[in-house]
Amino acid sequence: MKGSQILIDTLAGRPAAALMRDGQLDDLLIDPPDDVPRPGAIYRARVDRPMKGLGGRMLSIPGGSAFARQGQDLAAGASVLVQVTGYAEPGKAVPVTLKVLFKSRYCIVTPGAPGINLSRSIKDEDARARLRSVLDEFEFPEGVGVILRSAAQTAEDDAVADDLADTLDMALQVSGATKGGPELLLDGPSPDLLAWRDWSDVAASDVILEPGCFDTHGAAEAIDELRQPRVALPGGGHMYVEPTRALVAVDVNTGNDTSLAAGLKTNIAAIRELPRALRLLGLGGQIVIDFAPMAKKDRRSFEQTIRTALRTCPVETALVGWTPLGHFELSRKRERLPISVTLS
Incomplete structure (x- = not known):
């Protein structure tokens, strides 16, 4: 199916949300066990x-x-x-x-970090002027900052204003609760709330809430395939993505392609696919990639391909670089649980 869909269902008895793009599973959010604090809490x-x-x-x-x-x-x-x-x-x-922030669909409120800003990805000057007019309607308390997210660019002004007002009220209420013993003040977002907040490019008409929609829309089959470490790549190559206690190992292979350019072609396909694979598998921390053999002269241009592939990934990832043995290392934020844990 062409286009994007958000599926809200359960997986292994836990609330879950899946993002499908052109019939392919692009992202997956699964609620952690009850005793595990959610990120954002x-x-x-x-x-x-x-x-x-x-x-x-x-x-x-x-x-x-x-x-x-x-x-x-x-x-x-x-x-x-x-x-x-x-x-x-x-x-x-x-x-x-200690740097607490409150993130919603159209805005981020930052108590203790003043400043009124728009997302740098909003390039259109008319849109920036319109959104600044929305901000001008608010009187922000001293010391409180606001960032309007890129999703605000295509939203109605009233929707942006309402979201900002609600988020600001929540931020002031929670940030004022400084006295007392240890306590959970605000739980982290659930999968359905995260989907609404961060997958904002999907139309409301393409959000499917029926029980069993993972099965009827292809997500369940794609999730079952995640139990295997082998990831097929365009062009006939493949890679293995396998977590160990210390790191995540990625092994890239060209398959049956024995041409001179096989290594570079397969490595490009692998790095374009890797961010999605890591998201779906819930893997973070130290990522060590054993790319297929390619000429050292191609490394510099290939690093730009790596940066481009990671730029749109929602999980914060830093490039560490090449090791003396020719591996490439990434450092990735652990903001998801491994799927081996959530499906156990």
Whole structure:
């Protein structure tokens, strides 16, 4: 099927959302187990001991511990607001930040980080002027910042204003709750809310809510294929994406293509497919890629292909570079649980 669809259903008994583009599964969001804090959740935490050598602080939150890389000057026992930035690695504390923000479909509100801005991806000057007129209708409290997201460019002014007003009210309410013991103040977004917030290019008429829609629209079959590490690539090549305890290993192979350009062609196909594969598999952290053999002179131009492929991926990913053994490393934010965990 051509076009994009959002499917809202359940998977392994948990709420889930799937994004289908031209009949292909492009993204997948699955609710974590009940005892796992969702990314984006905001807690009032209690400051514990400093972590010598790591430059951060341990904090107590309901149900466990959290770690913030900032806050070295915070006094032990103090209460502070923190936001979950990703999922904890096994045996480690939940990663959090002291820079709390409130993200919605059309806006981001940043208490403690003042400034009124529009997304840099909004290039049209008429649209920027129109959205600044929407912002001019608001009086923002001192110290509070706002960013209008790219989705605001095509939205009705009233929809943008309503979303901003609701998000601002929530931000002021939550950010004022600084006194008391450890407490969950705002849960992280569920899959359906994340889909509404971040997949804003899909029309409301293309959102399917019927139970069983994963089966009837091809998502279930595509999800079953994720249990296998082998990912087929255009042109006949393939790659294996396999998580280990320390890192995610990616092995790229040309298949039956033995031409001189086979390595470069397959590597280009692999890096274009890899962001989607990592999203669907819920993998992050250190990514080590063993690309198919190609000439060293092609590496510089190929790095631009890597940057282009990662630019539109919603999961924050940094290029680390080539290793002495010829592997390429990425560092990817752990904002999703591995699908092996969510489907277990």
